Ligand SMILES: NC(=O)C1=CN([C@@H]2O[C@H](COP(=O)(O)OP(=O)(O)OC[C@H]3O[C@@H](n4cnc5c(N)ncnc54)[C@H](O)[C@@H]3O)[C@@H](O)[C@H]2O)C=CC1
């Protein structure tokens with residue numbers, strides 16, 4: 001199979017979808033890997049490392065999209081990439097379809113086969129291709145939150161840890177999954193006073209067992225969220241209903257409960273965001289004020305720490321790329337139930353129920 005790895009073109013995206021070791025493994029298995037020149041530079045991976053591993057370096061994304069049977073990417077295809085995607089071409093990447101009707105319509109029209117990292121579920125019901133980036137974003141959310149709580153960054157001038165005689169910050173984490181648990185652990189390490197809210201009681205019991213003593217867990221409902229907003233200096237939005245648009249847990253009118261200069265980090269923005277006032281931002285221009293509350297809504301947080309994130313992502317994606325390349329898409333889907341859960345769009349049909357329901361499209365199981 002011909003596998004193509006284009007350079008990511010999303011703003012401030014420094015990840016690449018394949019490591020040189022991946023190229024070596026795939027070429028040893030008889031496949032050809034095309035990589036766009038410079039694709040790895042943001043992650044500190046030079047072209048010659050890919051060449052030495054057996055890749056063919058190509059000058060433009062056009063050549064990759066024209067030749068490859070399987071495109072392996074990091075972020076969702078952007079509008080300028082849509083016309084390059086061909087009927088029957090397999091595209092394996094983060095899509096987050098529920099956050100974008102235009103992207104969903106474009107991929108339906110392309111006739112391509114869209115495998116989304118973020119919905120692939122393993123036999124234990126986990127999301128193994130989302131997890132590493134959620135670990136990165138969860139940990140990063142606290143370092144970004146700490147920075148934007150500083151007064152020169154428009155925050156309320158709060159040190160997460162406090163000092164002897166002055167209380168630490170209160171950090172509220174909405175959603176206690178991978179992002180939430182990683183955020184809570186880092187915030188707790190900073191000595192902040194942390195609360196995690198979730199609707200899954202088993203998850204709350206687990207978090208209660210494993211988290212340090214400065215982390216409390218609460219059931220997530222409207223009243224508890226409102227009480228937390230009154231206390232919080234920093235709120236992390238980390239809820240997920242796989243495939244679906246993120247539930248809106250905080251309305252604009254709820255922001256009046258918050259202290260001016262407090263900070264919201266909406267990690268769930270890639271699925272549309274869990275605050276009514278969230279809108280996507282970039283690493284170059286990450287924050288804005290709404291109702292005196294600072295919002296940080298970067299859709300590709302791990303992109304800023306490209307080297308860490310590229311290794312973490314490629315470690316988990318390579319076996320799936322290798323499987324699709326070895327078997328072809330039909331056989332791979334037939335033998336791998338997890339791969340079926342990654343299939344969101346197939347040659348003009350929506351094959352993920354949550355995506356179909358989000359936009360009112362017919363669902364083709
Ligand atoms: N902005 C970015 O760069 C990145 C964003 N993400 C996003 O972060 C989000 C969270 O991802 P994960 O932690 O991996 O998901 P996860 O599935 O591990 O955790 C989500 C948690 O939300 C909980 N939840 C659902 N509805 C809730 C509600 N109404 N109230 C409270 N909790 C609720 C679930 O029970 C679950 O524990 C996803 O949208 C993911 O795509 C992940 C990585 C990078």
Ligand SMILES: CC(=O)C(=O)O
Nearest residue numbers: 094133270299300302
């Ligand atoms: C999960 C995701 O969309 C990202 O890592 O950018």
